[in-house]
Amino acid sequence: MSANNSTPYGVKSLLECISRATLLAEPDDIPQFLSTHVDEMTRVRDTELRDTKEVAFRYQEQWGKSEGYFI
Structure with missing residues (x-):
């Protein structure tokens, strides 16, 4: 982690992944x-x-393949 970037390594990728899965799945809960x-x-x-x-x-x-989504 550099002084210019306070985001821990991998957090951006993690957030992108779970956001995309949530948008595609449209879960009730x-x-x-x-x-x-x-x-x-x-x-x-x-x-x-x-x-x-x-x-x-x-x-x-x-996950995208198993759920039938093309990611």
Whole structure:
């Protein structure tokens, strides 16, 4: 993290990923959807990847395909 950028590494990618998923899914219960979505991303990070940006990208791609969205 540099002095010019106070946003922690990967936060922008994480927010883009969960925002896009929320907009595409249009869930009735947004807080529950976000909780589940972030839990799944955390599971992917813990088992497959360590880089936050890579987790966001791959999970977004995987989620989009499984939900029938083209991301």
